Amino acid sequence: MTADDSFGRLNDDDYPAYTMGRAAELLGTTPGFLRALGEHRLITPLRSEGGHRRYSRYQLRIAARAREIVDQGxxxxxxxxxxxxEDQLEEAQRINAEHRRAASRSEADI
Structure with a gap:
């Protein structure tokens, strides 16, 4: 892997670039909170070769949303x-929008 490949991965929302400590720091929470999210199967961090948890930007966004809700009690x-x-609803809305666009294109071809 070249240096360009490595830097390109940093733009990938799914690339596990953040350690547990850094992720907790960015979220303003504790590593225990992140572990709890894993226990409740909200996010599943990847593991480094040494077995340490690594989080992606996408997972941090999900964790931040969970923290907002927890902070509200x-x-x-x-x-x-x-x-x-919420994530399932967003995905269903995206799929429905794609189907509507496809249907509109099909009707235009008739």
Missing amino acids: TPIEAACRIVIL
Whole structure:
């Protein structure tokens, strides 16, 4: 892998670039909070060769949303479920929009 390949990966939202400590620092939370999100299957960090947890930017956005909900007084289990449902809704809306665009193109071809 070249240096250009390595730097290019930093633009990848799914690249696990952040250690647990750095991720917790960026989120203003504790490593324990991140571990709890993993226990509730909201995010599953990848592991480095040494077995250390690594987080992606996408996972940090998900964790930040969970933290917002927890900070409002919602238990962590419920916050994780809310974030999962929000993510599923966003994906369903994206798929529906794609189907509507495809249908519009098909009607225009008729």
